[in-house]
Amino acid sequence: MRFVWTTALKDWRRHRRNPIEAAIWIGIPLLVGFLIALAFGGQGGHTPQAHVLVADEDNSFLSQLLVGALSQEAAGGFIRAEEVEQDVGRLRMDKGDATAMLVIPEGFSQAVLLEEPVALQLLTNPSQRILPGMVEESLSILADGTFYLHRLMGEDLRTIAQGPPPGATVFGDAAVAALSVRVNQLTQRLGEYLSPPLIQLETSIDEDQEEDDEITFGFLLLPTILFMALLFIAQGLSEDIWQERTRKTLRRVVVSPQHILAFLVGKIMSGAGIVFAVCLVALCVGYAYLSLSVTTLPLALVWATLSGAMLMTGMLTIQLFATSQRAGNILTMAIMFPLMMVGGSFFPFEAMPKWMAAIGTKTPNGWALQHFKGIVLQQTDPGSLGLAFLGLLGVSTVLFLVCAWRLRRGFAQG
Amino acid sequence: MIEVEGLRKQYGDLVAVDDVSFTAEPGAIFGLLGPNGAGKSTTIGCISGLLKPGAGRVRVLGHDVMTEGPLSRRKLGVVPQELALYEDLSARENLAYWGSAYGLRGSHLKKRVNSVLELSGLIDRAKEPVKKYSGGMKRRLNFACGIVHEPEALLLDEPTVGVDPQSRVRLLDLVREQSKNGATVLYTTHYMEEAEHLCDRLAIIDHGKIIAEGTLPELRAMLGERDILRIMGKFDPNIVFETLSQLEDIEIVQADEETITLATPQASTRLSDILMEISEEGFEVRETTLTQPSLESLFIKLTGKELRE
Ligand SMILES: Nc1ncnc2c1ncn2[C@@H]1O[C@H](COP(=O)(O)OP(=O)(O)O)[C@@H](O)[C@H]1O
Ligand SMILES: [Mg+2]
Numbered sequence: 275m276r277f278v279w280t281t282a283l284k285d286w287r288r289h290r291r292n293p294i295e296a297a298i299w300i301g302i303p304l305l306v307g308f309l310i311a312l313a314f315g316g317q318g319g320h321t322p323q324a325h326v327l328v329a330d331e332d333n334s335f336l337s338q339l340l341v342g343a344l345s346q347e348a349a350g351g352f353i354r355a356e357e358v359e360q361d362v363g364r365l366r367m368d369k370g371d372a373t374a375m376l377v378i379p380e381g382f383s384q385a386v387l388l389e390e391p392v393a394l395q396l397l398t399n400p401s402q403r404i405l406p407g408m409v410e411e412s413l414s415i416l417a418d419g420t421f422y423l424h425r426l427m428g429e430d431l432r433t434i435a436q437g438p439p440p441g442a443t444v445f446g447d448a449a450v451a452a453l454s455v456r457v458n459q460l461t462q463r464l465g466e467y468l469s470p471p472l473i474q475l476e477t478s479i480d481e482d483q484e485e486d487d488e489i490t491f492g493f494l495l496l497p498t499i500l501f502m503a504l505l506f507i508a509q510g511l512s513e514d515i516w517q518e519r520t521r522k523t524l525r526r527v528v529v530s531p532q533h534i535l536a537f538l539v540g541k542i543m544s545g546a547g548i549v550f551a552v553c554l555v556a557l558c559v560g561y562a563y564l565s566l567s568v569t570t571l572p573l574a575l576v577w578a579t580l581s582g583a584m585l586m587t588g589m590l591t592i593q594l595f596a597t598s599q600r601a602g603n604i605l606t607m608a609i610m611f612p613l614m615m616v617g618g619s620f621f622p623f624e625a626m627p628k629w630m631a632a633i634g635t636k637t638p639n640g641w642a643l644q645h646f647k648g649i650v651l652q653q654t655d656p657g658s659l660g661l662a663f664l665g666l667l668g669v670s671t672v673l674f675l676v677c678a679w680r681l682r683r684g685f686a687q688g
Numbered sequence: 689m690i691e692v693e694g695l696r697k698q699y700g701d702l703v704a705v706d707d708v709s710f711t712a713e714p715g716a717i718f719g720l721l722g723p724n725g726a727g728k729s730t731t732i733g734c735i736s737g738l739l740k741p742g743a744g745r746v747r748v749l750g751h752d753v754m755t756e757g758p759l760s761r762r763k764l765g766v767v768p769q770e771l772a773l774y775e776d777l778s779a780r781e782n783l784a785y786w787g788s789a790y791g792l793r794g795s796h797l798k799k800r801v802n803s804v805l806e807l808s809g810l811i812d813r814a815k816e817p818v819k820k821y822s823g824g825m826k827r828r829l830n831f832a833c834g835i836v837h838e839p840e841a842l843l844l845d846e847p848t849v850g851v852d853p854q855s856r857v858r859l860l861d862l863v864r865e866q867s868k869n870g871a872t873v874l875y876t877t878h879y880m881e882e883a884e885h886l887c888d889r890l891a892i893i894d895h896g897k898i899i900a901e902g903t904l905p906e907l908r909a910m911l912g913e914r915d916i917l918r919i920m921g922k923f924d925p926n927i928v929f930e931t932l933s934q935l936e937d938i939e940i941v942q943a944d945e946e947t948i949t950l951a952t953p954q955a956s957t958r959l960s961d962i963l964m965e966i967s968e969e970g971f972e973v974r975e976t977t978l979t980q981p982s983l984e985s986l987f988i989k990l991t992g993k994e995l996r997e
Binding site: 276277280281284287288291292521522523525526527528529530531532533687 | 774817
């Protein structure tokens with residue numbers, strides 16, 4: 275029993291020392307979530323729009339590129355960017371004329387080119403509760419990632435932002451597959467840029483304003499982004515069993531007096547711990563952001579964590595049956611991306627055609643996501659919730675037993 | 689004590705270990721000497737419980753590895769041929785983890801970790817992640833992980849391969865110390881010098897079979913004070929065989945078109961006679977090597993090839 279615990283601790287330590295990995299698991303969903311927000315925001319009709327003033331003090335090619343990126347994405351309808359002089363912009367902000375103002379300082383392009391840290395200033399309007407936060411998040415992602423993303427995969431981004439081709443309601447398999455590959459490549463390349471962050475975003479709140487409530491469409495994105503992150507984490511963590519094998523540490527466990535099952539439980543526990551931490555942060559931020567009733571938070575947290583653990587055990591099962599680390603990776607990716615796309619973890623179900631959403635809610639992540647939403651919105655009755663929990667635990671247990679069987683039958687000896 | 693009886697292990701059609709038997713006693717170092725691919729790691733794998741033997745019986749400290757697996761592994765230390773370490777963790781964290789796998793905990797675990805860090809000369813850099821270590825340091829840590837729980841039986845699979853000379857001396861000292869403290873040590877290697885200097889008892893293994901076993905003096909005696917003479921050139925093996933058989937006290941170990949291997953006492957004094965016989969038959973000699981009695985020459989005598997091929 276003790277070995278279970280030391281194994282989990284050992285894995286936490288190892289993951290803590292690879293922050294880039296975690297940044298990718300969480301960064302990509304945020305980034306994609308933001309892009310999806312832009313892509314589907316325009317069609318909803320009810321989407322609130324953020325009005326952002328941009329003061330470009332640098333007035334260079336690079337700063338214009340950033341402004342351009344912002345206005346281009348804004349075509350989706352979420353952000354409306356307007357270039358202004360700084361002092362005019364500040365006056366208008368004081369009047370509450372806009373959601374936020376972005377100041378690109380002089381010397382911005384120089385700093386970026388020389389890879390020196392540089393701060394973008396974002397002044398937000400406190401009278402708008404949700405929008406400024408979304409602008410801030412969007413911008414910080416834009417600063418850290420989209421900027422590079424544009425260079426790396428501008429074409430794919432436009433494809434997503436434009437939605438499926440005319441006449442079609444869904445992205446074709448080929449398009450999704452191509453995108454999956456690109457996102458995968460991107461995660462690897464993005465790692466190079468993520469630390470240290472090149473561009474920092476400094477936010478200040480324009481104080482002399484009053485509060486006012488807004489309706490939110492951001493709610494649709496909370497479960498989507500969360501479950502996308504869970505899928506990424508599940509896939510990423512499942513790879514670790516191959517690390518244990520190629521590093522031969524798995525063999526050491528086999529020749530120790532410990533049961534390999536204790537090791538497996540420890541490993542899944544450490545993964546569940548990571549999932550829990552991510553869910554805790556994501557839900558606290560999300561609940562605060564969306565002003566949701568906190569009473570549902572504990573249950574939502576438990577559900578999300580268990581869902582993540584189930585997804586991870588599923589991915590682990592696939593890894594254990596793969597013939598090589600590479601094969602395991604490709605296989606889990608090839609399963610993860612379609613699950614993500616169809617299962618409401620890339621596009622919200624609400625943004626999908628009905629027939630597709632109907633299929634999507636039958637995927638493991640889609641099913642878990644629907645229940646998650648039910649919990650958050652207090653729409654599920656205790657009876658069916660209890661059943662759902664039983665189902666989740668049951669599936670996880672079966673997956674665990676399959677993993678254990680495979681681990682003992684040959685995988686660990688390799 | 690480690691007892692191996694009629695051990696056999698097959699990979700498909702390949703018999704990696706074939707009817708291997710030996711006994712390693714406590715307080716002594718038992719060496720398993722053989723070239724790459726001889727079946728040393730496979731033997732170690734069957735003893736450690738990593739591999740399932742195809743046939744035979746293996747007992748570690750009185751416990752059968754098949755029927756009493758966990759019990760047989762409780763006091764067994766294993767130092768695998770390939771490094772088995774967590775590169776992101778420090779030496780201390782690695783040792784603490786593997787110590788806990790053998791049931792150590794609390795202050796005793798701490799004490800043991802410190803003690804093996806000291807022994808392996810890693811105490812000064814114990815907090816650094818292993819990925820920053822040199823190859824020799826990783827080897828020493830790999831070793832330390834195998835002895836952190838004070839095993840009574842120890843399996844060492846070529847622990848000095850690819851190690852700098854300083855680390856090697858340190859490792860060999862550590863091995864001696866383990867046996868001096870009463871542990872049963874099984875040591876595999878393909879370096880004869882190492883086997884000659886370190887081991888109290890030796891088995892020579894080739895193609896999965898043990899071809900000789902005994903103490904160093906016993907093995908030397910098998911050679912009967914004979915030198916090994918190798919002659920390289922171009923020959924007709926049949927004619928060479930006939931010609932040389934007529935000379936007195938010469939044993940032809942092996943002969944083919946390019947090399948002839950002979951065992952004979954005082955080879956240096958007889959070299960000219962032998963070479964004359966060969967050249968009289970019209971064969972060309974390019975090179976000769978003479979090896980005095982050693983494990984190397986015993987190996988050549990038994991298998992007709994050099995250990996380091
Ligand atoms: N997993 C395996 N599958 C197939 N053949 C193997 C495997 N492991 C080892 N062998 C073969 O078994 C023989 C003995 O290998 P090994 O025990 O590793 O030798 P050594 O440790 O003495 O170098 C070799 O011919 C090797 O190629
Ligand atoms: Mg070997």
